[in-house]
């Protein structure tokens with residue numbers, strides 16, 4: 001039984017490979033029905049974390065509970081409650097998408113019908129095609145279909161939309177929103193910050209072995225990270241920018257000066273006001289040069 005009610009509860013998780021520390025004591029909580037996006041640069045340890053939660057890797061230290069159980073002790077009934085979409089899927093053999101879904105579905109106690117899943121991931125018209133003949137993006141949808149056919153309470157999605165075109169990505173987002181509406185918790189890794197912003201209830205930034213920031217996407221980095229940026233070209237042609245909590249006031253002053261100087265339209269050239277994107281805030285947090 002899952003007494004705590006949490007989908008994921010991790011305390012002090014550590015992991016080393018040889019003498020390299022990958023995870024240095026991370027805490028993580030994911031509630032039922034919550035979508036959590038784990039962000040971090042290449043090699044930060046996102047897949048390692050997910051694989052530990054899936055019971056595929058042994059933690060070095062700390063406490064891990066997934067749907068109330070230690071993944072290393074978990075039995076088949078627990079496995080049936082999670083869905084896994086790994087970064088890459090193995091050889092699916094000579095079978096069609098529908099055959100694969102019917103087969104894998106039959107391994108679960110309460111599966112979705114193959115045709116329902118095909119519809120959900122937008123593969124209905126390719127149902128009779130061999131999996132190996134699907135395009136890269138279609139194969140990825142099939143990976144996701146195989147991850148959700150068992151009606152998981154917790155779904156792990158490791159970079160699910162890599163290789164999707166923009167339209168497929170939007171459709172995919174819509175599909176995930178439907179799943180969370182049914183109460184499925186999702187742990188997602190992605191390098192697409194717009195994807196995290198769109199889907200996640202909370203994002204966590206894994207960097208240097210720790211979760212260095214964690215918040216709803218619209219609050220990540222705190223209020224200071226969100227101070228708007230005003231940009232304009234000065235009369236000498238130089239590009240100027242200023243961060244200010246009162247951009248309206250600054251724009252008013254700039255326009256008054258520009259109008260007095262006879263600037264066309266009564267405003268400085270190339271005037272713009274914008275708030276930092278999640279991607280800019282994220283890059284700042286991991287200390288990357290943007």
Ligand SMILES: Nc1ncnc2c1ncn2[C@@H]1O[C@H](COP(=O)(O)OP(=O)(O)OP(=O)(O)O)[C@@H](O)[C@H]1O
Pocket residue numbers: 017022040041042043044045046047048049
């Ligand atoms: N079995 C292993 N043995 C030794 N080192 C490993 C092993 N698996 C992963 N690593 C190393 O651990 C680090 C973390 O890898 P991991 O795949 O967890 O990162 P990630 O955050 O998922 O990266 P990416 O964004 O590139 O997928 C990397 O430097 C990787 O090379």
